[in-house]
Amino acid sequence: MLNNPSGQPVQGIIFDAVGTLIEPEPPVLIAYLNAARRQNIQLDPHTVRDRYRAAFHRQENQDFRGPLATDEATERRRWRRIVAEALPEIPDLNLAFDELWIHFGKPESWRLYDDVPDALNRLANAGIPFCIASNFDARLRSVVEGLPALARFAPSLNISTEVGRRKPHRALYEAARSSLGIDSAEAVLCVGDDPENDLMGPLRAGYQALLIDRRGHHPEFSPSTNSLTALADHLTTPSC
Numbered sequence: 001m002l003n004n005p006s007g008q009p010v011q012g013i014i015f016d017a018v019g020t021l022i023e024p025e026p027p028v029l030i031a032y033l034n035a036a037r038r039q040n041i042q043l044d045p046h047t048v049r050d051r052y053r054a055a056f057h058r059q060e061n062q063d064f065r066g067p068l069a070t071d072e073a074t075e076r077r078r079w080r081r082i083v084a085e086a087l088p089e090i091p092d093l094n095l096a097f098d099e100l101w102i103h104f105g106k107p108e109s110w111r112l113y114d115d116v117p118d119a120l121n122r123l124a125n126a127g128i129p130f131c132i133a134s135n136f137d138a139r140l141r142s143v144v145e146g147l148p149a150l151a152r153f154a155p156s157l158n159i160s161t162e163v164g165r166r167k168p169h170r171a172l173y174e175a176a177r178s179s180l181g182i183d184s185a186e187a188v189l190c191v192g193d194d195p196e197n198d199l200m201g202p203l204r205a206g207y208q209a210l211l212i213d214r215r216g217h218h219p220e221f222s223p224s225t226n227s228l229t230a231l232a233d234h235l236t237t238p239s240c
């Protein structure tokens with residue numbers, strides 16, 4: 001499962017959050033359509049989905065060409081632009097943006113993937129420390145604190161807006177590694193769902209990395225797995 005040329009055993013894990021441990025419930029698209037509906041605007045779901053994806057990727061690509069610096073104000077601007085591009089028909093953009101910003105900061109707007117609680121328990125029982133490094137903003141704190149299976153992460157959250165750099169800048173991985181108390185990047189495994197932020201970026205920075213590709217969207221990238229159960233199996237078997 002892991003491509004580990006250094007031969008270093010995994011001493012700690014840095015997990016991504018969104019798309020790796022948690023996902024929006026209801027999905028982002030439904031939250032956006034509901035925000036428009038509250039302003040009496042009915043929109044075609046496929047159109048909003050396509051606009052959202054295009055806007056999100058435009059923001060990501062723009063960031064990748066820059067210094068990867070961020071803060072809370074930067075993230076609010078990013079998400080305001082995405083909402084504006086996804087919902088151009090709504091009369092009150094500020095209202096929709098504020099509603100969506102608050103919505104995604106609530107733990108009840110998120111769910112854990114089914115494999116997460118058991119995998120984390122097994123890794124913890126095996127004595128493998130782990131933390132979160134996320135490009136989410138400070139709202140992730142209230143989300144994590146409100147989800148019992150993730151509460152253990154609360155003291156070890158490494159958030160881009162607080163570190164000042166976002167993935168794939170190495171500073172965020174380094175902050176997370178430091179929070180684990182591990183000196184060597186080669187002994188730390190980064191796990192996440194984004195090929196650039198969670199696989200290629202960590203590999204360039206000297207970490208081990210594993211893409212979690214739950215829906216088989218990225219067959220061209222490796223190493224990868226489709227569940228955290230497989231990762232826990234791999235790291236908790238005696239031969240590893």
Ligand SMILES: [Mg+2]
Nearest residue numbers: 016018019193
């Ligand atoms: Mg992610």
